[in-house]
Amino acid sequence: MNTLKKIMWGLAVLILLGTAAVIRFLPDTVPMHMDFEGNIDRWGSKYENLIFPVVIFGLALFMHLFIRHFEKVAAKAKEEKVQKEALSNAKVLGIIGIATMVAEGIVQGCMLYADYVSSPMDQKITGIDLGKAACILMGVFFLVLGNYMPKTRKNGIVGLRVSWSMYNDVTWSKSNRFGGILIMIEGVVAILAGLLFPNSFAAVMVTLGFGCFVTIASVLYAHRVYANEIRADEIRAEEKRAEKTQAEKTHTEKEMEGEK
Numbered sequence: 001m002n003t004l005k006k007i008m009w010g011l012a013v014l015i016l017l018g019t020a021a022v023i024r025f026l027p028d029t030v031p032m033h034m035d036f037e038g039n040i041d042r043w044g045s046k047y048e049n050l051i052f053p054v055v056i057f058g059l060a061l062f063m064h065l066f067i068r069h070f071e072k073v074a075a076k077a078k079e080e081k082v083q084k085e086a087l088s089n090a091k092v093l094g095i096i097g098i099a100t101m102v103a104e105g106i107v108q109g110c111m112l113y114a115d116y117v118s119s120p121m122d123q124k125i126t127g128i129d130l131g132k133a134a135c136i137l138m139g140v141f142f143l144v145l146g147n148y149m150p151k152t153r154k155n156g157i158v159g160l161r162v163s164w165s166m167y168n169d170v171t172w173s174k175s176n177r178f179g180g181i182l183i184m185i186e187g188v189v190a191i192l193a194g195l196l197f198p199n200s201f202a203a204v205m206v207t208l209g210f211g212c213f214v215t216i217a218s219v220l221y222a223h224r225v226y227a228n229e230i231r232a233d234e235i236r237a238e239e240k241r242a243e244k245t246q247a248e249k250t251h252t253e254k255e256m257e258g259e260k
Contacts, residue, residue: 004094005064011101012060015108016053022112023049030115034130040118049112056104063097066157085153092148093158099144103137131200135190135207142187149180160218164226174225179218186214 023046032044070090077083110133152159154172159165165175189210193203 004091004098005067008060008063008094008097008101011098011105012053012057015056015101015105016050018105019049019053019108019112022116023047026112026115031118046115049108049115052104052108052111056101056108059100059104060097063093063100067093067097069157070155085155088151088153089155089158092152095148096145096158099141103141106137107134129200132194132197132203135194135200135203138207139187139190139192139194142183142190146180146182146184146187149183150177152176160222162219162222164219165222167226167229171222171225171229175218175222178221179214182214182218186210 026046026049028046029043030046030049031040031042032048033042034040067090070086070093074083074086074090077086107130110128110130114128114130149159150173152172154166154169155161156166159172159176160179162175165171186207190203190207193206197203197206
C-alpha cells in the first residue's frame with residue numbers, strides 16, 4: 001500500500017514542479033476560461049496555472065487519508081475477513097488515486113500547451129480542444145474505476161454507496177458489479193464522444209447525459225437486488241420458524257408417547 005501512496009504523491013509533486021517549470025516559458029497573459037465552442041472568454045495571469053496543481057495536492061491528501069483509514073481498520077481488525085476487506089478497499093483507493101493523478105496531470109499538460117500556443121490576438125483556443133480531451137481522459141478514468149468497483153468490499157467511502165446496496169455483502173457485491181460494468185460502458189461512450197463529435201459541447205453533453213443514465217440505472221438495480229434479498233431473508237426466516245414449529249411438535253409427540 002505504501003508503494004501506491006508513494007506513486008500517487010510522486011505524480012502530484014511532478015504535476016506541481018512541471019507546472020512551475022513550464023510557467024517560465026509562457027506569456028504573462030494566458031487564456032483562463034473558454035466556452036464549449038473553444039472561444040476564449042477570460043484571460044489571466046500565467047501564475048493562475050498553479051491553482052490546479054494545488055487542488056490536485058489537496059485531492060491526493062484526501063485519498064491518502066482515506067487509504068490510511070482502511071489501513072488502520074485492517075491493523076485493528078480481529079477477524080481475518082474484516083482485515084482482508086479493509087486492505088482490499090485501501091488498494092482500490094490507491095489505484096484510483098494514481099489514475100486520478102495521471103488523468104489530471106494530462107489535463108494540466110493540455111491546458112499549459114494551449115496557453116503556450118495561444119496569443120492575445122486569438123479568439124479561440126488553438127492547438128487542442130480541451131473539452132474533448134477532458135471527455136477522453138474521463139473515459140479512461142471511468143474504465144479504471146469501473147474495473148475496480150467490483151473489487152471493493154462494503155464500506156462508506158468507495159463504491160456504490162446507497163442504503164440498498166449496503167444492506168449486506170450480497171447486495172453490495174451485486175450492485176457494485178453491475179454499477180462497475182455500466183461505468184466502464186460510460187468510459188467507452190466518453191472516449192468515443194471525445195473522438196467522434198465535432199465540438200466539445202456535444203461530447204460533454206453526451207458524456208453527462210449517459211452518466212445520468214448510469215447513475216439512475218445503478219441505483220434502481222441496487223433497489224431491485226435489495227428487494228430480492230429482503231424476500232429471500234423473509235423466506236429463510238419463515239423456513240426457520242416452520243422447522244422450529246415442527247421440532248417442537250415432534251418433541252411434544254415424543255413426550256406424550258413417553259407418558260403413555
